[in-house]
Amino acid sequence: VNLGWALDRLGAVFEGSVGEGVPAQVEALIREADRVAAEDEEMCRLMGEHGAEVIPPEGAGILTHCNAGALATGGMGTALAPIYTVHARGVPVKVYADETRPLLQGARLTAWELDRAGVEVTVITDSMAASLMRTGKVNLVITGTDRVAANGDVANKIGTYGVAVLAREHGIPFYVASPRSTFDPKSPGGADIPIEERDEGEVRGLAGRMTAASGARVWNPAFDVTPHHLVTAFITDGGILRPPFHASIARLLEGGEGS
């Protein structure tokens, strides 16, 4: 949703500068894009500040899914921003990254950028999250999101919903990092969010090698919806939003702040 939001802003600048000549239009678009980038960086910084509140200052094991870090945003990320923030303050954090099949954004992107920043990161296959939680090594989960409905239902990378169920089963708080621009008041609930089904080849193989029997069918939904009752709180650039989400989200979008 926030990609569309940025494009809408640029679209408005384009429309508003029609007739000023191409060089002026290009300059106006670059100025607006720079503003969006600067705001994105500041938004990430604020999410890091607010999210740091939910990480115990004595240290924590944190599970994440997919990539919502510096590689996916203009700043230091959404889900990873609180981790970078407390790491810079000297809080010892151990991050566990679900590899995130089929496209392995966790194993490739999250693991790479956290390791590069000096944060201890351990890659697990998605199927290991339940056992890892059972060991007691995970104190909290933080994921990103592609879209949050008005009631707090969360659309995110396939597998997020399962992680949320497992977190609840193990009494582990489940946080969703979401900038203001990712809340979508036009979607009342998760049932209103369309789920893209992607190319079968992503599940049938990996890096050019076949991994599944050729005669089998394949199902490849790109996203899933986590119902709001499994979400402990939202980490936003406007503060931490707690249940009832319908009210706290509305307050954020009206310009108020979270707790």
Next chain:
Amino acid sequence: VNLGWALDRLGAVFEGSVGEGVPAQVEALIREADRVAAEDEEMCRLMGEHGAEVIPPEGAGILTHCNAGALATGGMGTALAPIYTVHARGVPVKVYADETRPLLQGARLTAWELDRAGVEVTVITDSMAASLMRTGKVNLVITGTDRVAANGDVANKIGTYGVAVLAREHGIPFYVASPRSTFDPKSPGGADIPIEERDEGEVRGLAGRMTAASGARVWNPAFDVTPHHLVTAFITDGGILRPPFHASIARLLEGGEGS
């Protein structure tokens, strides 16, 4: 456990035939191995017969994890035996196979053998099981097991425990197919079952290609333990075992039958 049980039987034949000369010993070992193979085939057949009782005769969607089929046993398998049995009777079944990272036994073995037998099979990544259950397309789960403790705790391929939690969350029965020889009365509970940790390379890559950032750590437990309270029933060659498992397992191992 049942591999050790078969080797123990051959070991006893070997010990008992010491002094009879090598050709006689070899013949005795082959005879015993043939008996084990025939018993294994019959055991699979019986598990198929008993397991068929838990599959609705009007058809069902069945999720399985890893491979516990004809490729893993002397007969038609353990977890897949009930599926082959009802398929032969004309019951329409749709099987969903978790790909089962890191070694992909579901995508490679389960999908291959079911497709070859004419059973409709759909491969999903492990992270999709929760969403699939939420669609209502899964009526029951059947997995195999490597060892069942005296209290009914189940050691099986990594990921099984998570599937069991998700099944419970969605009100889907979770069955474990287990021949008599896989129950281990010497392990009182799951905590007594050692979990092998395997080579990091299995998670770091696939088919010779790196899939994880090289600086990241890796955790690779081969198995997990599903606590008995998440198991609906055991499908055994001696019938269906229901809770309380401590009693029904003891009865089976004393030579009695399940329900």
